[in-house]
Amino acid sequence: MITYLFIIIIIIFLRFLYFKYTFESYTYNIQIKKLLNPIFKLSYFDPYIYRAFNPCVFEYSNVIYNTFRLATGSFFNLYKIYEYFTSCSKYYPSKICIQSINETSEIILPDIKYISEYCNITLNKIYKFTGYEDCRSIIVKEYLYLICSVFAESAEYCQMGIIQIKVSDLNKKAIYPVNFKLLQPSFINKCSQKNWMPFVYNSELYLVYSVNPHKILKCNLQNFTVRLEYETSNLQINKNIRGGSNISEYNSYKFGKVYLGITHIRRHMYYTNIFYIFEIKPPFKIIGISNEFIIYNSRIHILKNTNHLKYFWNLQFTSGLHIDNSDINIYYGVNNSYSMKFTIQNYDLDKLLNSV
Numbered sequence: 229m230i231t232y233l234f235i236i237i238i239i240i241f242l243r244f245l246y247f248k249y250t251f252e253s254y255t256y257n258i259q260i261k262k263l264l265n266p267i268f269k270l271s272y273f274d275p276y277i278y279r280a281f282n283p284c285v286f287e288y289s290n291v292i293y294n295t296f297r298l299a300t301g302s303f304f305n306l307y308k309i310y311e312y313f314t315s316c317s318k319y320y321p322s323k324i325c326i327q328s329i330n331e332t333s334e335i336i337l338p339d340i341k342y343i344s345e346y347c348n349i350t351l352n353k354i355y356k357f358t359g360y361e362d363c364r365s366i367i368v369k370e371y372l373y374l375i376c377s378v379f380a381e382s383a384e385y386c387q388m389g390i391i392q393i394k395v396s397d398l399n400k401k402a403i404y405p406v407n408f409k410l411l412q413p414s415f416i417n418k419c420s421q422k423n424w425m426p427f428v429y430n431s432e433l434y435l436v437y438s439v440n441p442h443k444i445l446k447c448n449l450q451n452f453t454v455r456l457e458y459e460t461s462n463l464q465i466n467k468n469i470r471g472g473s474n475i476s477e478y479n480s481y482k483f484g485k486v487y488l489g490i491t492h493i494r495r496h497m498y499y500t501n502i503f504y505i506f507e508i509k510p511p512f513k514i515i516g517i518s519n520e521f522i523i524y525n526s527r528i529h530i531l532k533n534t535n536h537l538k539y540f541w542n543l544q545f546t547s548g549l550h551i552d553n554s555d556i557n558i559y560y561g562v563n564n565s566y567s568m569k570f571t572i573q574n575y576d577l578d579k580l581l582n583s584v
Contacts, residue, residue, distance in 0.1 A: 258576075260526050263294060263559070263567040280325060281561035283569075284474055284548035286365040286372065288395050291328055292550070294559070295365045295374065296567060298323040298336065324363050324374065324391075326403065335403050337391070360389060362547060364474045366426040368433050368449065370395055371406070375435065377422045378410060387412065388421045390452055409452035413437070413445060423471025425489055429510075439469040439491055439504065444512050458511040464584045465517060468493055469502060473549040473558070478505065482578040483516055490546045490558055493520060500531055501546050501560075503580055516581040523560070523570055528580070 548559030
């Protein structure tokens with residue numbers, strides 16, 4: 229009994245050291261809420277279910293909508309082992325779900341094969357596209373656009389795609405896209421693409437291709453071609469920052485009117501989160517950025533030492549952003565299993581941002 233008690237004390241002490249030397253906690257709390265996760269079972273006897281994670285968000289006619297990535301999971305660990313050795317999960321590709329928060333109704337988009345045939349698109353059979361995932365949603369004029377990664381059996385062949393939907397169709401029980409295209413900028417040498425971040429400027433669609441250098445693409449919504457429109461760099465910013473949420477206009481006490489997004493850096497097998505802001509007008513230079521942080525125990529924790537992050541058990545991927553007056557709502561997936569939202573006040577967010 230004494231031995232067990234001693235072990236428990238040692239574990240508590242080690243966890244204290246871990247948090248003390250890894251995190252710097254902010255004193256204010258943030259509001260954290262688990263989102264209503266739709267779970268779709270394929271049939272009564274089928275062990276597979278869809279997990280809903282990596283959410284994005286948009287607002288139309290005073291209704292808030294979430295978009296989820298749906299991927300297969302199973303009720304039993306034995307099936308997970310079976311999946312690993314047989315790769316049977318490839319027969320259940322990722323899908324996209326659009327969920328109305330106010331009405332708690334969901335619509336699953338048709339699979340990629342149906343959409344490509346419906347929109348008269350021929351997909352390259354060499355790449356074996358099987359689904360789409362991690363979409364960022366944004367409304368431009370009368371259309372909803374889902375910017376998503378088109379998933380291939382081999383990760384090196386993943387490309388970015390755009391799905392165009394009439395916003396008036398959101399009230400229907402089924403959605404059939406107006407258009408679906410692959411986005412292929414001419415300057416890209418490698419095929420694999422993920423996590424482009426959309427924003428609207430002068431009623432036109434722009435995409436953040438990379439954070440540093442800050443490459444901004446412009447998407448022609450008539451023919452869905454994309455081109456590199458602006459590029460700036462900043463020596464004070466980490467070049468390994470990856471894409472994250474959709475981008476929204478933000479009224480900062482500290483910086484004035486800017487664009488705001490949240491991105492991530494991969495550390496070991498986990499991600500850290502970073503807020504960043506850039507100019508409201510071209511060339512969209514980055515003017516502010518936060519330190520790396522994670523969300524834990526209803527607080528934002530700034531990381532002192534990312535080397536210890538490999539002992540953190542909570543994989544977080546920030547994928548959605550919605551601003552409601554002074555509330556900054558961040559949507560994120562946890563462990564590729566479920567979805568969460570945290571809310572931070574604008575004046576607290578400004579404290580996190582450093583000028584660059």
